[in-house]
Amino acid sequence: MDANSIISSLTGKFPEDIYDADIESDIRVIAKVKPENVVEVCRYLKEDLSFGHLCCEFGADYPDRNEIEVIYVIGSYDHPVVLTMKAILPRDAPEVESVVPVYWNANWYERETYELFGVKYLNHPNLKPLVLPQEMLGEWPLRKDYEGFPNKTARNLV
Amino acid sequence: MDEIEQTEVEQNDVIDVGYTDVPGTMLTDSNAICDFIKKTKVQDVLNWGRKNSLWFMVNAMGCCGVELLATGMAHYDTDRFGIIPRNSPRHADVLIISGYVTKKYLPALKRIWDQMPAPKWVICFGDCAISGGPFYESYSTHQNVDEVFPVDVFVPGCPPRCEALIQGFVELQKKIEAKKDKGTDY
Numbered sequence: 001m002d003a004n005s006i007i008s009s010l011t012g013k014f015p016e017d018i019y020d021a022d023i024e025s026d027i028r029v030i031a032k033v034k035p036e037n038v039v040e041v042c043r044y045l046k047e048d049l050s051f052g053h054l055c056c057e058f059g060a061d062y063p064d065r066n067e068i069e070v071i072y073v074i075g076s077y078d079h080p081v082v083l084t085m086k087a088i089l090p091r092d093a094p095e096v097e098s099v100v101p102v103y104w105n106a107n108w109y110e111r112e113t114y115e116l117f118g119v120k121y122l123n124h125p126n127l128k129p130l131v132l133p134q135e136m137l138g139e140w141p142l143r144k145d146y147e148g149f150p151n152k153t154a155r156n157l158v
Numbered sequence: 159m160d161e162i163e164q165t166e167v168e169q170n171d172v173i174d175v176g177y178t179d180v181p182g183t184m185l186t187d188s189n190a191i192c193d194f195i196k197k198t199k200v201q202d203v204l205n206w207g208r209k210n211s212l213w214f215m216v217n218a219m220g221c222c223g224v225e226l227l228a229t230g231m232a233h234y235d236t237d238r239f240g241i242i243p244r245n246s247p248r249h250a251d252v253l254i255i256s257g258y259v260t261k262k263y264l265p266a267l268k269r270i271w272d273q274m275p276a277p278k279w280v281i282c283f284g285d286c287a288i289s290g291g292p293f294y295e296s297y298s299t300h301q302n303v304d305e306v307f308p309v310d311v312f313v314p315g316c317p318p319r320c321e322a323l324i325q326g327f328v329e330l331q332k333k334i335e336a337k338k339d340k341g342t343d344y
Contacts, residue, residue, distance in 0.1 A: 131262070132262065132298070133260075133261045133262040133298075135261075136261065136297070136298070139297075141297040141298070146297065148297055149295055149296070149297055150294075150295060150299075150301055
């Protein structure tokens with residue numbers, strides 16, 4: 001399947017949930033997804049379109065639009081296409097369904113995104129701290145309005 | 159209670175075990191024999207032995223760790239200086255901080271340092287260990303590692319070559335010989 005047929009298949013199956021689908025190049029497809037139905041879309045992608053490889057999952061903060069995007073980059077071993085799927089969440093209460101039941105390797109990606117951006121994953125099997133030290137939990141350091149950076153340069157910096 | 163706290167509690171238990179009850183034993187804060195030897199020429203002989211057996215801890219922390227590992231390989235033959243990589247902190251004399259120290263990693267590094275038997279020395283290897291490098295303003299980097307550890311030698315570079323690390327060891331040997339190092343109390 002090439003990029004066009006993947007977009008038409010996705011929008012044909014989920015006309016309500018997939019919007020702003022676009023082709024960036026021959027091998028990159030970008031689409032936005034409603035956060036309520038991320039798991040269903042991912043299950044359709046994995047089981048019917050053989051997109052079996054979640055390359056990564058991460059967040060992006062847009063304070064001027066008051067949005068936090070959760071971005072899924074999904075690759076395939078059968079088609080030469082990488083799909084970038086974005087779920088847009090409100091910034092004050094970002095909550096999205098976990099895709100661990102579909103892609104098991106999303107477990108640590110979601111734990112890391114939860115710590116660094118504060119995106120709460122519903123029905124995650126093991127949402128406990130992964131990368132941050134104990135005293136920094138709950139500060140969401142990768143958000144744009146994070147203030148906790150050291151305000152002095154290192155003494156030894158020449 | 160996490161692992162580090164548990165270790166501290168165990169150490170305190172060992173200290174409080176009450177050896178003073180055993181007749182004929184005595185606990186002192188400082189070792190009088192060592193303090194006496196430091197004033198004599200015997201210390202020169204001891205330092206000669208110490209400076210020629212600087213076993214370092216293999217603790218590759220960042221990309222400089224690759225150079226650290228390469229230094230221990232056969233090509234540079236660091237055995238001729240007495241520099242041997244050791245995999246256990248209980249065998250090691252030198253701790254090489256070879257990368258950025260994050261706030262999460264600092265307790266583990268302190269624990270390695272506590273496990274090393276004295277006399278022991280620290281080498282800051284690479285820009286990240288010295289000042290944080292490109293990560294100096296990051297939310298997770300611990301700045302100014304030399305406030306935590308008594309660093310003797312700084313080896314700048316991003317990353318430094320293996321020869322630079324050997325040069326750092328030679329400088330450390332010179333400091334030990336001149337009794338200027340921070341690893342021993344003079």
